[in-house]
Amino acid sequence: MNPELLEPTALQPVPLARTEVSDAAATPAVARRSAPARRTPARNRPVRIAIVHDWLVTYAGAERVLEQIVACFPDADLFALVDFLDDRTFLRGKPVTTSFIQNLPFARTKYRSYLPLMPLAIEQLDVSGYDVVISSSHAVAKGVLTGPDQIHISYVHSPIRYAWDLQHQYLQESKLTNGPKSAAARLILHYIRTWDIRTANAVDHFVANSEFIARRIHKVYQRDAQVVFPPVDVEAFTLNTQKDDFYLTASRMVPYKKIDLIVEAFAQMPERKLVVIGDGPDMQKIRAKAAPNVEIMGYQPFAVLQDRMRRAKAFVFAAEEDFGISVVEAQACGTPVIAFGKGGALETVRDLSEPRPTGLFFDEQRADSIVAAVETFEANARAFSPADCRANAERFSVTHFRERFFSLVRSAVPALEGVTLPAPGGVPLNDAKASAASRALRVLAVDQSGVLGGAELSLLEIVKALRERIEVVLFEDGPFRTALDAAGVTVNVLEAGALRAVRKQGRALPKGKVLASVVGLVRKTAQRAQRVDVIYANTQRAMVIGALAGRLAKRPVVWHLRDIVSPAHFGAAQRTIIKWCAKLGIAHVIANSQASAKAFAALTQFDETRIDVVFNGIDEAPFEALREMPPARLRARLGLPLDAYLVGSFSRLARWKGQHVLLEAMVLNPQMHAVLVGAPLFGEDAYEAELRAYVLAKGLGERVHFLGFQRDIAACMRAVDVVAHTSITPEPFGRVVVEGMLAARPVVAARDGGVLEIVDDGVNGLLCPPGDAHALADTLAELRADAALRERLVANGLQTARRRFGTKTYVDGVERILRKVAAAKAKG
Template sequence: MTLEFEDAFIGRAKNRHFLRDDAPATTPATDRERGTSVDDDMPRVAIVHDWLVTYAGAERVLEQIITCFPDADIFSVVDFLEDRSFLHGKRAATSFIQNLPFAKKRYRAYLPLMPLAIEQLDLSGYDLVISSSHAVAKGVLTGPDQVHVSYVHSPIRYAWDLQHQYLQQSNLTAGAKSLFARLILHYMRNWDIRTSNSVNHFIANSEFIARRIHKVYRRSSKVIFPPVDVASFEPCADKEDFYLTASRMVPYKKIDLIVKAFARMPERKLVVIGDGPEMAKIRARATPNVEIMGYQPFSVLHDRMRRAKAFVFAAEEDFGISVVEAQACGTPVIAFGKGGALETVRDVSSLQPTGMFFPTQTPEAIVDVVDAFETGVFTFTPADCRANAERFSNARFREELRAHVARIAPQFVLPPLPDEEKPLAPVKDEPQSDLRVLAVDQSGALGGAELSMLEVVKNMRGDVQTVLFDDGPFRIALEAVGVKVDVLDGKSLGDLRKDGKARPGAGMLRGVLRLLRGTLEKSRNADVIYVNTQRAMVIGAIAGLISRRPVVWHLRDIVSEEHFGRTQLAIIKWCTKLMLEHVIANSTASAAAVTALTRLREERLDVVFNGISAEPFANLESVGQHELRARFGLPQDAFLVGCFSRLARWKGQHVLLEALRECPDMHAVLVGAALFGENDYEAELRAFVLEHDLADRVHFLGFQDDIAACMKAVDIVTHTSIMPEPFGRVIIEGMLSKRPVVASRAGGVMDIVEDGENGILCSPGDAAELARVLERLKGNAPLRERLVEQGYVNATSRFGTQRYVESVEKILTDVAQRARKRG
């Protein structure tokens, strides 16, 4: 080491020591160095976050830090946020990882590069650096005249005390991959310790994490609990007879333990809210007393939290925001007695307890503590729970953070906190997209696939042009909402069937070439080709290959031998593997089928549930059912069971007619026409009605534009498909019409209906079972009312049009951008 280098090194080390927690803060940089006027002591602030991909606990902290320092600039390893509202319109400066392949979905795979990435962020122009870190953010490089305050959610969990758990869950306990992973984690630990020396002041999010910081870094830290939006939760004193747990379904949350425990307590009901990788595993373990609701919006979560008798929490969390949220609702907590919960829940040894702890993460321990809770020996009041939650409010966090920064860095004049009564400035509307989309569909009829596509193209912000292979009501509907439409001559494809029984002749091949030429001509001005149906996919895929435009297929079928012939399946398989950029599946059933057929990689497939607008149904709220029945010529006093679908054998209208023979006091209403050459089936239905003297109880309404009015005219909506349905749009529409729904237990229906909660499921094709269910519903008004209530919540919260359209548009935009980068 040269003498000059040694002197410089010692000088930097002295400056670094001077800024440690046990010493006063450094003097500010000179005005010339900071580029500010003498009168301006306001620091330039940089906020560094690990990665921006979602809005969870760490991001809630980030949101409040930004509120304290509204002029700060944001830095992050990657930024793939869709909802940016909590950043108040800010965008993060990112690292080179942002542009690496598959970074959006697999950013964690680049963990070995993150130390290098975070060190490349240039923060040299800032006076105050605040890092929000649970991985690498605290490792950002800062100079001796900069103050670096690190709010630590945890030292890197999977590199320290959770390493063995991480390796086990990742199946990396042995072999070459395990050795490589252990070497990477060893490197991360060394880097983590080294970079802790460049932090001037640590803030821990709990005493638990403060102990972890001291053990790992040998540094002291100030504890400032994370912010919880307590004001958004309202306490409720009237508790109902069910327990609640809510969390992302990942292994360390231990939702499976809670479900196992309640499986041993069939007399006690558990409600589970959340989604994630372990959803299928948890559903498989659920017993009838366990309701798996999946993802739910805040309104539903809030409602269940307020009404639950207790909130059950089995994870070892650093803090545990949901535990505080439950208490803000006046709901006591049953939690694993380790980690942050020990600081946020007051157990029965306190004068004003707010919950109970169980000692081990086992089903037996949970059963024991729930039994103790049920004895009523201990008293938990909503007022005590709420008062305890108030200790963790947003306002309290901002006050403590600012006070701490003012104490450790008195040279800075901090910006005033925003007026609590005044909302922050609204985020500016995003500019209209410059995305150019060519949407292609094979049909002119208004089937379910076309109605779902209509919602996308009429609400998309970019420039959308549509090509249809046939004329009809779909073209009229598109033009009515201002979408440009070109109709190509696809009549020569009319005899081409899904089952592959029709053989392509010379005329059909000429027709295919005409469609290809027309689609190819329109595609040259598009950034992406969006194909909606199977025939359109084949034509669009070839056109995209020739024009070098990426093709996205919105898959609305289950591509299996039940629905398609071998030739069609082979065409689908190779077009998908070789010519398509991306596939959007409308249900998990559709996604599973196309994955089984094509072995499509995960990054090329997304599941986006169809969105159905509630507006047509809401517009009829003030219209009496008797008026709607009069409009369609339906009997006023009859109990009407409706079936809403095109007339096709696999849609199963005959099952309803067979069930009707066992339900003499009911009428059936069939809404739909034989759209795709299925006239023989319609004739069979009408013959069955005459043969069994059902003519006065079966009402064929044919094709109807106003489905909402038709559904509100009946008493029950049925879905009778005898083969797995790709999605089941009619089920959502039935829920929006506020009618109880009975559906076939198969396919995409399973994404929509929770049996006995928001609808009733029947075995496909079982007319006797359907008849029993219909009779049960007819005689049980409270059950019908409960199904209607839960069905409407399910339809509006999970299947709204905004989320649907935004998800599809985001996928199309991402695909187009990737194509541009490839040149």
């Protein structure tokens, strides 16, 4: 069976349909036949809720819905056929009860092949001890067994499409139209259909993710369904009214997405530029069809996707989706949509026949139909307003989903009457009250970035430990906000305005629009600071706003200094501002290394009794989970050569990070390969282009592997032989060095900055002069030839990382300082 086809299209979250469910309509329909009243749980005990999901292997559309269901019912227990998640932050750390398929051979990668066993497996999950069962189903989750006193509410992403209306397409694309295998597949799908209809009778209330799916539910199960559109994180995308002259499409490259048709269409329009973002099995096929006016970018991090989506003239979408999350995300950026006129897009896009249109449709999945639609769009471009697109997208927000879904469940479960929707922070419904200890310290954390950089990952560890006592303010939306929300923390995103353009290397003092943005951020931050004991600034721009807000709100400010404030890292104007803020409003500084602390003290003459060094803490769990996994399996997953000697670089692509030094070392050392994990994040695209041009010029194409942004750093590090840290200017700390040690890989690092406080040369790592490609090449060659040296470095490095850079030591150190500063302010 074709595993790609067994990944249903309903895994993409579905935007709000055109017909929304009113509060009155959210009340479940009257049952078709009368039934004896259920026993309801005693009022003196909490309602026990189980959430059942099909399978947990990735974070896609269905999992985004699951994430918000968990947010609605944070004390519920989770069940699934299998759980092979690497990143499980969206589940808030909850354990998952799985079926026997979890332990079958090759289940991690071939779980879809066990489709014939899935009905049996889902029926073996024991949820008999719960009052309410909520299933999140695109395959078999709705078939979980429930009793007469239990209420079963099933949120259906789609009935099993490859068993119903897409059976013939599935068989054709799987090459199962004839022969014994075809007969076996048809028999299995017939059995699945019979089982699917029978189990529908055990569902008390169906919820569909669109009117399109509601019609499918009625067709298949002869049951009505309420529509609650899936959550779309529209707040992660910001409105842009200025559009560039290019079209965009973004998707996983699998057959039903029809990216090849879009590329074919633009090949017929050489005067129109198309940008394609995404990766997948069809990548080579799509590249082969690309004309010079089509740019294939491959997989890109969120920041790049958002940037292109905000700037695009229009977003082109050719799939027949049950919903199509990217369609709504594009509109959230103020970008109109050109979409295939079937499925969920009809519920999320307003075409030219409607007031305030947000896009238009084409009728057939053919290249010439797309060409005609693009020409119609060009002729009517002025009819589409970015503000109208944004307003339409806001109908599909996360908040909207939570309110509607929670209201529907509460109306279906009498025992939940009077219970209110948990706050975004995710306080469990059955938590009577917070402990006195959790109220002892209240913190407002401030960070400038929405990107998951090193500073943000370090803050995330603090936030997880203090989640009931901490509120976070960001000046930019993005993956960091998503991670904070998944951690169950209250997050506010404030618009940074012109402040976003300020850079560390700025030479002039800010003025005009920048100052206006600063005033607005200070005022809003000070308002939030009124309800906390201390402001905890995590980055430099956050420190400036925090210092001013602290003065206004009369709250102490602690700056977690994660930079070396020297001319190599900061411009003269920025250093002047840091000196001024240190005198004006900083109560205490936490430095991430002695190098950072020393540079700050030298610049500001700050009282050294108010500077503490707390090394960053890094969670070992992701690395420990992969300890027994063969590197060959990880290399295969990442598309890396199995038998090469791989040297990995892990950081954003920026000149001061020195990836070019590693490439120069590769020229000198032809027996090695370089793996570059990271993407340009802050206007550094030209540097990436320079690296790629160097690779081509030196004939390194077979030996240099650009992996772009990767979430699972632990897996990437475990896949390489050596972790190289090549910064050409002093690193404030060197998080990558510690991560490499936790990954049990020998580390080679630049001899400067905070790295000197981590690496003991020749004992737990090797040091090279910064920027010296010859020395780096020689050191890597020495390491490759000496197995005993590698083993010694790995053993000592792992011991160092565990002893000095554990998360508990880090969190305890930061919390101790925050408490001390808050207590001193209270006394004074």
